Amino acid sequence: MDIPLAVNMRHIRAFLAIAQHGSFTRAADHLGLSQPALTICIRQLEECLGLAVFNRTTRKVLLTFAGREFLPTARRLLSEFEAALTNMQAHADSQRGRVAVASLPSVAAEWLPRTVSHFARTYPLVSVEITVEDSPGVYRRVRENEANFGFAGQLKPAPDLAVRKLQAEGIGLVCRRDHPLAMRRGRLSWPDLAGYNVLDSGNDDCIRTVLAQHPHLTPTLTSSQYRTNKAAILVAMVEEGIGVTVMPLMAVPREYRSILAFRPLHDPTVDRTVYLVQRRSHMLSAAEQRFIETALAPVVGAAADQARPATKPVSVRRVRAKPGAARRQRT
Incomplete structure (x- = not known):
């Protein structure tokens, strides 16, 4: 069969219109064709394919199995064809x-x-x-x-x-600047998060990346009763002192970067790419x-x-807590 030469966009548009409207009459009106012309167009398509794409009854027109298989391909072909025309225009x-x-x-x-x-x-x-x-x-x-x-x-x-x-960016801890983990000296590692309320970002790419590479961290990262898949909501909850979270620095909304602390996490170092x-x-x-x-x-x-060494500290703002102001609860 010489399908590429026989089938054109006129056939594809006719097929999609009938599939959408479930009727030759309504599809013909939509395309501005007579019903006989549309019928001939579909007959040509089916002859080229060697398969029936519609089951015709007195009440409705339904896609055959072959028609259902062809439908997503036809949609993609028309979409890409129209996009190509748009680019040329x-x-x-x-x-x-x-x-x-x-x-x-x-x-x-x-x-x-x-x-x-x-x-x-x-x-x-x-x-x-x-x-x-x-x-x-x-x-x-x-x-x-x-x-x-x-x-x-x-x-x-x-x-x-x-x-x-x-670009790959290291995933780190995001917390209040008066949080104990923000003020802890030295490097932070993932085990240091144990016992703190690590807010869950649901199906976020960050958590998914960490757990896929290091499933042993699952208890640490999925124990919170609070979760959301929106970074802005997540960091707002952190700013309220509800807990801490983990994400790349780029995922922290800019308006929060001077308010919250970001600490790189090690053992292991995990990147979001x-x-x-x-x-x-x-x-x-x-x-x-x-x-x-x-x-x-x-x-x-x-x-x-x-390309900088992993041991080189990144710029993290540290604030010495004022007496009586620091929150010492383990959030």
Whole structure:
């Protein structure tokens, strides 16, 4: 069968319209075709595929098993075809267009505002849409063409997606600056958290990364009765003295960095790595490529910092507690 030559986007649109509306009549109205023309279009598709894609009854039209199997592929084909046309039209229309990015909250807050500011100078007519998701959500949006690319943690390898390692950042303790662990001298290790209320970040990439590499830490990191998957809520609870938590410094909202203490954790040292996620089948437009390059510029500049010895202390603000002000309870 010479399917690539016989099937075109007209057939794909017809198939998707009928699958959506469950009726040849409504699909024909949606597409602006006569019902006989739509029937011929589907017959041609089925002849090329060698399979029926619809079961027709007097009341409704249902997808066959083959039709259900073909449906996600057809959606992806149409989506990528329309995206390609949009990119070409953008080049022909003074580089107008749209860059859709899916991102972890920490990356969206830390990298992307600066990126958008610099990007707008080169592509002032290109709109930018940033959607914040956890890592599985980023991968899903990229896979389903809801985002051109994304910034996420690493999940299981997928044949349709390409990932590029960008930056690894150490996971550390976040607590009040008058907390006993903030004022303790010397290095902190994970066992030092035992006995304290470590607020649980649910399915957050940070905790998932730690436990995947070091399952023996499970009792320490999953014992809290308080949990949320939002970093802003988590650090607000820490600031209220409810407990402590663990995350990369980049995940701590900026407004809390002068209020709370961040202490690197050792024995073991655990990193959260950020990756660029792209569909293998997607060809980046000039604007998308420029956006990625702009976003990664700080990462390239910080590469030397990532190579520093693990024993070298990072900048952590320490505050000597005022008499009677320090909270000594084990939170």
